[in-house]
């Protein structure tokens with residue numbers, strides 16, 4: 001049975017009359033990578049601060065590893081790793097010296113320190129450069145050192161706020177690979193990011209924040225179904241009577257949003273890969289099929305479709321439960 005590592009119930013934070021986080025209900029299970037998405041000012045950082053006990057909720061409750069961060073902030077801090085978007089290190093000290101310095105602030109028995117520091121450096125791929133000054137490190141290396149820093153306390157949960165902002169594509173890919181490795185070790189990760197393709201690449205589930213509310217929550221496929229009508233987009237090119245082809249496609253159980261997008265071009269959404277059914281429909285309508293493609297929907301499309309709907313007032317930005 002899966003274990004809930006993080007749970008909020010109607011968690012709310014107000015700054016005077018301004019509601020920064022509005023009745024947030026969130027559950028993250030052990031071993032999951034959960035992505036927090038949303039435009040600037042949506043409430044992601046405020047949520048993270050409440051999870052860490054760094055700011056007090058106005059109402060509602062939070063449990064992190066079974067602890068209440070408001071009442072037990074130090075216990076939460078000692079068990080949860082937090083990686084801000086930029087980690088401060090002493091440039092003139094080496095990676096090993098920096099980690100040793102920080103590790104001394106944790107309740108780790110002194111004889112175990114060197115081994116714990118080496119192990120953490122190994123896990124983030126910085127063992128080779130352990131004795132180089134951090135001032136010579138690239139931003140990607142500094143971020144990985146930030147992860148090594150949180151790994152020293154053997155956390156079961158790591159919260160990362162925009163961890164790849166400012167990293168070049170290669171460093172970002174390496175960082176994402178490291179997140180996958182941490183997941184394989186069973187570590188739960190909560191990741192806040194604007195970079196949707198990166199979130200899609202590593203997250204099991206995502207939650208979309210809008211004006212303090214979590215308006216969508218689920219796997220990328222679930223969100224695609226809710227917002228776009230299907231997780232799969234099927235595109236085909238076929239010659240023949242457009243009306244006959246469209247009505248044949250409409251008779252297929254499972255197609256939504258069937259559109260003619262150009263001469264002999266048709267696009268539709270589905271919850272499953274229904275390419276064989278699409279091919280059959282074209283043939284039944286007397287058409288000649290030239291091309292048939294399927295794509296899974298990207299988080300970018302879901303995100304922009306959702307905000308377009310909000311703009312046009314076709315969805316209410318109501319919160320999910």
Ligand SMILES: Nc1ncnc2c1ncn2[C@@H]1O[C@H](COP(=O)(O)OP(=O)(O)OP(=O)(O)O)[C@@H](O)[C@H]1O
Nearest residue numbers: 015018020038039040041042043044045046047209
């Ligand atoms: N200490 C504060 N006092 C007053 N308002 C605040 C305070 N901290 C945050 N806010 C407001 O609360 C809202 C949510 O901010 P928050 O930093 O949580 O958003 P975010 O989703 O993390 O955005 P970003 O991606 O820009 O970091 C914003 O409108 C912000 O201006």
